[in-house]
Amino acid sequence: xxxxxxxxxxxxxxxxxxxxxxxxxxxxxxxxxxxxxxxxxxxxxxxxxxxxxxxxxxxxxxxxxxxxxxxxxxxxxxxxxxxxxxxxxxxxxxxxxxxxxxxxxxxxxxxxxx
Numbered sequence: 847x848x849x850x851x852x853x854x855x856x857x858x859x860x861x862x863x864x865x866x867x868x869x870x871x872x873x874x875x876x877x878x879x880x881x882x883x884x885x886x887x888x889x890x891x892x893x894x895x896x897x898x899x900x901x902x903x904x905x906x907x908x909x910x911x912x913x914x915x916x917x918x919x920x921x922x923x924x925x926x927x928x929x930x931x932x933x934x935x936x937x938x939x940x941x942x943x944x945x946x947x948x949x950x951x952x953x954x955x956x957x958x959x960x
Contacts, residue, residue: 855886862909864892869903869925880940885914889929889947893940902928904945923951 864882867875882890890908898904904926912919925948932942 855888857884857886858911858913859884860911860913862911865907866904868896868898869905882908885911887914889945891942891944893936893942895940898928898943900928900931925949925951
């Protein structure tokens with residue numbers, strides 16, 4: 847039997863730049879660069895070799911694609927929490943992580959990825 851879909855928001859299979867730093871006492875202070883593999887208004891999925899765990903908070907800068915954000919692609923800063931992991935590694939050893947956006951901290955900055 848297939849798992850029931852729990853998402854309330856449309857998820858788009860789009861790759862978009864992503865920077866993050868784990869937040870909290872036991873987190874490393876390294877800024878990691880990768881890309882979101884899919885994204886919605888409420889969260890994103892990405893692959894990383896960073897030592898992340900379910901429940902860990904992240905400080906994230908994400909380029910929100912026009913398909914998700916509406917009028918134009920824009921860079922957002924947000925706090926997110928790791929909601930799940932996909933334990934099977936990608937070909938390069940990275941692990942997949944699903945993150946829920948908890949709050950946007952600055953949604954008005956112009957994109958810096960171009």
